[in-house]
Amino acid sequence: MNADNLTQILHQGFRVTLGATSSMIEMLQDSHKRNENLEKIQSQWSQLAQEWAEKGEQTEEEARKFVDTILEQQSNSGATETTTSTSSSSMTTTPVSVSEPDSAEDLQELTAQIAALRLELERLRGSESSN
Template sequence: MNADNLTQILHQGFRVTLGATSSMIEMLQDSQKRSENLEKMQSQWSQLAEELAEKGEQTEQEARRFVDTILEQRTNSTTTGGTTSTSSESMTTTPVSVSEPDSAEELQELTAQIAALRLELERLRGSESSN
């Protein structure tokens, strides 16, 4: 097993986990999605894994764009001396080809993605509890 294969397997596993988490959040928020996803789980495991990987990839790209936007705003605010504010607009998902970063960069990106996902999860929990 070469290192590229291992990296791809780990990345695919990460995306499946991310997609499953995203689907779980949707299931908690929408009873119709809950019943659809439960039916899928009972019938088609491999197809579900592919769908979760795709959803995870989309979520990963959204998180990456979100972190890049925050970092860009932070950089702009330090160069201009202004303050920044984040908006709560919904992001659309478009496929983006990403070159394979080295391990240190990938670790930093994953750490930033986890932080962004935690913030989003806290925001969702806050809006859910106020409803």
């Protein structure tokens, strides 16, 4: 098996999981969608997996944009704080190690965080459209 194929399969699986989680959240929030999605599950499993993968890809992109925006805002505010501080003060940074989630509990926690980010993004979009 080619490493690229394995990477693609894993990424597709991640997107399917992300899309399924996103759909489950929608189902919990809206009873009409719940009934609609349950009928889909019973009749069209492979097509639904493809839809979940697409929805997962979209959610992944939205989450990346959201996180990038937050990081950009923090770096901009950090730059402002640095320029306004006196030259005698020094800024220390602590390296943060990033590791792969290696347990089901970590994966569930990350999934919950993604869901929370998605809800926050939807809330922000709703407040922008009302303005």
